[in-house]
Amino acid sequence: MTRPAITLLPETLRNQIAAGEVVERPSSVLKELVENSLDAGAARVDVVLEGGGVTRLLVSDDGDGIPADELALAVTRHATSKLKTVADLFAVTSFGFRGEALPSIASVSHVTLTSRAREAAEAAFIEVEHGAVTAEGPAALAAGTRVEMRRLFASTPARLKFLRTEATEAKRCQEALMRMALARPDVAFSLTSGGREIFRLPGGQSLAARLGQFWPPQVLEGLAEFSREKDGMTARGLAGRPSHAQNKADRMLFYVNGRPVQDRLLMRAAREAYKGRLLSGEHPQLLLFLELPPQEVDVNVHPSKMEVRFRDEGAVFSLLRWALEPVAGSGGLAESAASYAASCADAGASPERGQAFDAPEPCRPSAGGWTSAPSRAAVEPSGFGGFGGPGGPGAWARGEKPAQLRAYEDFRSPPPEREVPLPFTPGGAQPAWSGAAASAGGSPLSAAAPRSLSREGLEYLGQVAGTYLILRQGGAASGRLIIVDQHAAHERVILEGMRRARSAGDTQPLAVPLSLSLHPAEALRLDELSEGLREVGFVLEREAGRLQVMGVPPSLPAGKAVEHLREILDEQSDGLTSLWTLLSCKSAIKAGQALAVDEALALLEAWLDAPEREHCPHGRPVVVSFAEGDLERLFKRK
Ligand code: ADP
Ligand code: MG
Numbered sequence: 001m002t003r004p005a006i007t008l009l010p011e012t013l014r015n016q017i018a019a020g021e022v023v024e025r026p027s028s029v030l031k032e033l034v035e036n037s038l039d040a041g042a043a044r045v046d047v048v049l050e051g052g053g054v055t056r057l058l059v060s061d062d063g064d065g066i067p068a069d070e071l072a073l074a075v076t077r078h079a080t081s082k083l084k085t086v087a088d089l090f091a092v093t094s095f096g097f098r099g100e101a102l103p104s105i106a107s108v109s110h111v112t113l114t115s116r117a118r119e120a121a122e123a124a125f126i127e128v129e130h131g132a133v134t135a136e137g138p139a140a141l142a143a144g145t146r147v148e149m150r151r152l153f154a155s156t157p158a159r160l161k162f163l164r165t166e167a168t169e170a171k172r173c174q175e176a177l178m179r180m181a182l183a184r185p186d187v188a189f190s191l192t193s194g195g196r197e198i199f200r201l202p203g204g205q206s207l208a209a210r211l212g213q214f215w216p217p218q219v220l221e222g223l224a225e226f227s228r229e230k231d232g233m234t235a236r237g238l239a240g241r242p243s244h245a246q247n248k249a250d251r252m253l254f255y256v257n258g259r260p261v262q263d264r265l266l267m268r269a270a271r272e273a274y275k276g277r278l279l280s281g282e283h284p285q286l287l288l289f290l291e292l293p294p295q296e297v298d299v300n301v302h303p304s305k306m307e308v309r310f311r312d313e314g315a316v317f318s319l320l321r322w323a324l325e326p327v328a329g330s331g332g333l334a335e336s337a338a339s340y341a342a343s344c345a346d347a348g349a350s351p352e353r354g355q356a357f358d359a360p361e362p363c364r365p366s367a368g369g370w371t372s373a374p375s376r377a378a379v380e381p382s383g384f385g386g387f388g389g390p391g392g393p394g395a396w397a398r399g400e401k402p403a404q405l406r407a408y409e410d411f412r413s414p415p416p417e418r419e420v421p422l423p424f425t426p427g428g429a430q431p432a433w434s435g436a437a438a439s440a441g442g443s444p445l446s447a448a449a450p451r452s453l454s455r456e457g458l459e460y461l462g463q464v465a466g467t468y469l470i471l472r473q474g475g476a477a478s479g480r481l482i483i484v485d486q487h488a489a490h491e492r493v494i495l496e497g498m499r500r501a502r503s504a505g506d507t508q509p510l511a512v513p514l515s516l517s518l519h520p521a522e523a524l525r526l527d528e529l530s531e532g533l534r535e536v537g538f539v540l541e542r543e544a545g546r547l548q549v550m551g552v553p554p555s556l557p558a559g560k561a562v563e564h565l566r567e568i569l570d571e572q573s574d575g576l577t578s579l580w581t582l583l584s585c586k587s588a589i590k591a592g593q594a595l596a597v598d599e600a601l602a603l604l605e606a607w608l609d610a611p612e613r614e615h616c617p618h619g620r621p622v623v624v625s626f627a628e629g630d631l632e633r634l635f636k637r638k
Helices: 011-022 026-039 068-074 101-107 166-183 207-211 217-221 264-274 313-328 334-349 393-397 402-412 486-504 520-536 558-569 575-587 597-609 628-634
Strands: 044-050 056-061 110-116 123-129 132-139 144-150 188-193 196-201 223-230 233-240 252-256 259-261 286-291 458-464 468-473 480-485 508-517 539-543 546-552 623-626
Touching: 011 101, 026 044, 026 056, 026 101, 026 144, 026 166, 044 166, 068 110, 068 123, 068 132, 101 110, 166 188, 166 196, 166 207, 166 252, 166 259, 207 233, 217 223, 223 313, 233 313, 252 264, 264 286, 264 313, 286 313, 458 597, 468 486, 468 597, 480 486, 486 575, 486 597, 508 558, 520 539, 520 558, 546 558, 623 628
Parallel strands: 044 188, 252 286
Antiparallel strands: 044 056, 056 144, 110 123, 110 144, 123 132, 188 196, 223 233, 233 286, 252 259, 458 468, 468 480, 480 623, 508 546, 539 546
């Protein structure tokens, strides 16, 4: 059999192969085109999308423009005005430098590039269809450059299959433009999608003002500026105080020399700075700009240019942690911040070059300070009999940080004005949850009368500290001591109730609809969550800048429901599950609330029926149990 000879690939095919890396979806086209506009010194960039940017994506700017005789080069591979020598490659100051964006895009779509260079008498255009120039000549354009892309991937249907829905692609485009707009508050940007103006940002804004167009006011309030410089590197931006942390992970944005990046090292350094000040599942907000000499960072790691490589990772890591320390260490957990600052003084005040970047030891609040148990190893409870699962109650008993514990306690006992009425009447009436086997009457438990639960040989002994329900399993002579956190258990029960109501589509109609104003960021959030909100029972109607609330979830009083809706739209919770979690937490009985026996029994029965009963929706344990052997060890009998 004869071997095929080696041949050079045709230009169009080469461009299409390159396009595989540069042009993944409409948002990557948008990013490349807008970067070109910014490289050309534009003061204004306007973006128009149709069909999520697949049908049509248009970027126009008022930058330097391209001379007519260079238009053909602009769409030729490895042709760039931004790089001359290999030395330039290691000191890149522009977004572009590879000279492959335009030809790549033009190889998988239909591109019309129209431009007028400064001082040129007239504009010119060139049209490229799937890699082949189809027309060129003079054009009408006042100034700058206009790139219109149509029918992305029309000639490569295999690539088309990887795209998501129009709405999703449009949203990605919006996010990509937002990220670039945040780095350049001096430049005016606008985005129109499907004929609707999504945002219009004036030029010359402050960073905070620009951010205010994307993040809700409540989030902005929690932000503080930071800026620190060391060895020619600067880390500056806005960071959220730990007290304002949220369940949302997507408000940590990093930029290196003005370029949006996704970088694990920066992410780790930021998390490190907040370590011990956030609950698990909480994330800080961060808008970080790292500026360093171009030769300190390699942006030529991947054609998409989202990844970077630092020459001295240790230095970058320590700078970042040090820069964030004044914000990350302040707020609700101030005492631990003081010790943090003290222990960081050496490592932080003069971040050493080359310091190992995973050496956070000195800054960690000391573990074990909070536990008053005689010996942690000895008390560590085992699983709850048949319920015990990996990472269960034992994980809590191992609970690492005092700060974390305190924060959780605060969270579990919010100030009284935030109390939400119980979904049942304290003191006797039949609780709202299902499966209640309780008799009427709210008599306090007599010490001599343990009450049997319907299953698993469990008996309820009483309440301790107004918060914990004490159970025994297996009778008086042997068995197991079980402690249930009433708030956490109730959260789990309510969450399950809401899951069921979701399938039932229950709602509580409001006699008088409530009208709320909508911040643009909230309106976007509403688009995203409208289905989920409807499922938990909200009936909402939108009217120019306002939201009419016609119905609320059945488990909540109307006023509270609307308050929670506000919080959800302000993005203090993330997605539908968090929405349920939030609602269940708000309506659950609090720690410190006395429960009558039948209330406790009804709660326990309902809780026993709930799936995933070992953990509350936040992931905290609901139950801690001690087997006979654990007790023996505690009393040093063994
Ligand atoms: P790169 O940006 O890596 O140089 P591109 O393929 O994105 O490669 O663009 C090729 C060239 O076309 C650029 O180097 C620049 O000279 C020119 N160009 C592209 N877009 C614009 C624009 N919006 N304004 C001015 N010049 C542009
Ligand atoms: Mg470019």
